Amino acid sequence: MDQLVNEYVRYMLVERGLANNSITSYKQDIVEFVAFLKQLGISDWQRVDQQVILQYMAQLKAAGKAKSSITRFISAMREFYLFLMQFHYVDTNPMLKIDLPKPDHHLPAVLTEQEINQLLMQPDPTTKIGLRDRTILEVMYATGLRVSELIGLKLSDLHLDMQLIQTIGKGDKERIIPIGTVAIEWIQRYLQLSRPRLLGNHRSNHLFLNARGGGMSRQSIWQKIKHYVAQTDIQKNVTPHTLRHSFATHILENGADLRIIQELLGHSDIATTQFYTHISHRHLSAVYDKYHPRK
Template structure:
């Protein structure tokens, strides 16, 4: 079974061109399933039927797995068994009669404009790393880029004279994002004052670097952001995605078209973007209730 899993992951990597993080999530889901089969003395995938799947999903629920994790697991299993049928390794797909539970819609945390301004002003720009962190925060809020997209920005992706940044998002889809004057000016300052000192005689195609002159990592951005949020006195659970959510919500509140927001965020399905309209309405109601004397 482990050999079949490796062949499947190889297929996803080579023929489907899936990203490393996506492959890792599939591997994790499917490894958990194969480990479960071992505890049930099931040694071949041809033994797996609908009841096996139902029992496994029940087991996951009993383990207090999040609804979103179970949905992701079902998706991973559905694609895995579809591949096995396609390759004629199994005859009957046990996932055909398995329904996917509806995902609980959880509105993302969003910062107010005042909180964003406070956070942006927190890094000490007199220091090399402070200048870099201020630039990163400005770019994240100005563009709504994912943290994986931020760390992979290369110097060649910058077109500051045109006011745009190129990026490669999910599914290797390229998109062009406008960047405001404020963020562009911070990038120019960072390029002139901070980045050369971080490079330390090295060379790197990447825009954002760590203290050793290497490409900054996702974990590095998370760690630095947490420190700045704490210093800013913001009590919300802020992640890099929070700035992406705030970007989308704020431009919608200021009249941006939903289709434009979809394009900027790189969503393939507009239903993903529609959560921000719910969020915007919720915030509108909250402001009304606080401000109106008869609310």
């Protein structure tokens, strides 16, 4: 079973050219499922049926796994079984009758402009780490970059004289994003005062560096944001994606067209962008309730 999983990983990388993050996530989900199968004494993919998969999904639910995690597992297994069927490793596909859980419909946390300013003020820009962190927060809010896109930024991706940066998003799609003068000033300050000290004797093309002169991880960005939020009186669940949501919501509320926001965020489908209209409607309702004399 392990051998087929490894073959599938190579197939995703070489034949399908999937992004590393997608491959890592799919592999982890399948490896954890294999561990479950071994506990049941199952060592052949031919013996895996619909009931076994449902049993595992019930275990995930009982362990408190989010619906998004279960959905990702199903997606991973669907793709894996297409591979197994294509190369005749199995005769039947038990994933055909496995339905995705209905998603929870909830709006993500969005920071107000005042809360954004409060968060931005937390890093100490007189230190090399604080200056780096302030620049990271400024860039995330100024561009709406995903955290994976942020840590992937290279020096060659900066076109500050044209107020543009380029990035590789989901599906390895490249896009060009405008960036404001405030964020540019912080980048230039970071490049001059902080990055050379972080780099030391090392070599790296990454824009943002850790204390050892290497590229930063998604986990480190997450931890940094949690650390700075804890220093404020913000009571919302703030993650790196919150800055992306706040970026999109604020420019929508200030009159940006939804198609423009789609391009800035790198959404392949406008339907993904449209949920920001719900957030904007919530904002409009709050303004109405506050200011209309006969609300």
